[in-house]
Amino acid sequence: MENNQSTSTSWWLIAGIIVLAIAGIVAYYIMQEPPKKPTIEEPKVVEYIDPAPVEPEPLPEPAEPEVDLDQLPDARLPETETTTEPEPLLPTLDESDDWLKEKLPSITWRKELLKLVIDDDMIRRFVVFTDNFSQGIVAYEHSPLIKPNSAFSAKEINENDEVVLKWDETSSRRFSLYVDLLRSVDSETLVSWYYELKPLVDEAYRELGYPDEDFTDILQDAITKVLDMEIPKERLELVRPSVMYQYKDQDIENLDDADKLMLRLGKENLLVIKSVLLELNEKISRERD
Numbered sequence: 688m689e690n691n692q693s694t695s696t697s698w699w700l701i702a703g704i705i706v707l708a709i710a711g712i713v714a715y716y717i718m719q720e721p722p723k724k725p726t727i728e729e730p731k732v733v734e735y736i737d738p739a740p741v742e743p744e745p746l747p748e749p750a751e752p753e754v755d756l757d758q759l760p761d762a763r764l765p766e767t768e769t770t771t772e773p774e775p776l777l778p779t780l781d782e783s784d785d786w787l788k789e790k791l792p793s794i795t796w797r798k799e800l801l802k803l804v805i806d807d808d809m810i811r812r813f814v815v816f817t818d819n820f821s822q823g824i825v826a827y828e829h830s831p832l833i834k835p836n837s838a839f840s841a842k843e844i845n846e847n848d849e850v851v852l853k854w855d856e857t858s859s860r861r862f863s864l865y866v867d868l869l870r871s872v873d874s875e876t877l878v879s880w881y882y883e884l885k886p887l888v889d890e891a892y893r894e895l896g897y898p899d900e901d902f903t904d905i906l907q908d909a910i911t912k913v914l915d916m917e918i919p920k921e922r923l924e925l926v927r928p929s930v931m932y933q934y935k936d937q938d939i940e941n942l943d944d945a946d947k948l949m950l951r952l953g954k955e956n957l958l959v960i961k962s963v964l965l966e967l968n969e970k971i972s973r974e975r976d
Contacts, residue, residue, distance in 0.1 A: 780887045783810050790880070797871040800864060803832050810884065814891040814902065821909040823943030835861040839951060841925050841932055852925040852932070859953025866956045869963050878970045881906075903975060910968045914961055916949045923950070 778786045787809050792798050805812060812831045819826040827834065840858045843850050881888070885903075892902040924935040934940040939950070949957055 777884065777887060780810060780890050783884070783887055784808065794873055794876050794880070795868065795871040797867060800868040800871065803865060803868055805831055805833055810887050811891045811894070814888060815895065817902075817909050818892070818895060818905055820945050821905050821912060823912075823945045825944045825948050832865060835865075837861040839932065841927075852927060852935075854923045854925055854951075856922065856953060859951065859956055862952050862956050866952075866959050870959055872963075874963070874966050874970060878967065878974060881971070882974055903971065907968060907971060910964045912945060913949060913957075913964050914968070916946060916957065916961075918954050918957055919950070 777783075784806060788806050791801055791804065791806075795801065809831060812829050815829040816826050816831055819829070837858070840855045841852045842855045844853050845851075888902050892900070892905075919939075923939065925932045926935050927933070934947075939947075942950075952960065
């Protein structure tokens with residue numbers, strides 16, 4: 688019995704020691720602080736600042752070496768060739784008709800009226816006729832234009848029981864085609880041609896015995912003669928002492944042939960011619976300046 692009791696007491700003693708051991712282990716872990724989780728520091732955001740540009744300090748200019756100009760060789764730069772447009776080649780005066788006949792159609796839109804132009808020795812005809820006209824002479828044999836087919840005519844009119852001869856205004860219509868040709872010409876082109884052909888014009892003028900005069904002066908004198916011509920307000924009376932008609936007003940009859948030719952052109956035709964020649968004269972003067 689004592690033996691059994693002793694055994695039972697030992698057993699409980701052992702069990703109590705085991706319980707105390709377990710309790711001690713649990714208490715140990717409870718009393719310990721839980722391990723801290725490792726903290727990961729977030730990377731710091733660094734703002735980029737663009738540094739201010741730094742201008743480099745200018746380098747000192749190298750000192751120019753002193754050179755004795757008297758000891759240098761005579762070195763000259765090569766001459767640069769200047770390119771200029773070649774001037775258009777002109778034909779000779781004797782061969783200028785072909786040059787003009789080729790160009791004439793481009794000067795007017797009334798090409799059918801070019802049949803009025805005499806295409807033989809054109810520059811000489813122009814120079815001789817203009818020179819004579821500026822002096823009041825009409826050189827019909829050197830006219831640059833063909834003569835009208837119809838002739839001058841007059842009308843017999845009964846005034847105050849008296850039959851008088853008056854110039855027939857309708858006879859001026861024979862010059863209408865010539866006026867149309869002049870009016871259709873491009874004035875810019877005509878003046879340009881004149882100055883392009885000026886060497887040949889001067890040559891033809893020198894042939895007349897004017898070595899030192901400028902033909903442009905003569906041309907403008909002839910134009911001015913037309914511009915200064917007064918247009919009669921009334922129909923002119925005529926007389927016929929012989930085959931040829933004459934003006935009854937002696938002052939008009941005493942006019943030179945160039946002035947009387949302009950009277951026969953008629954008022955309307957002369958006004959158109961004055962307008963065209965005024966424009967041409969202004970452009971010639973501008974080119975001369």
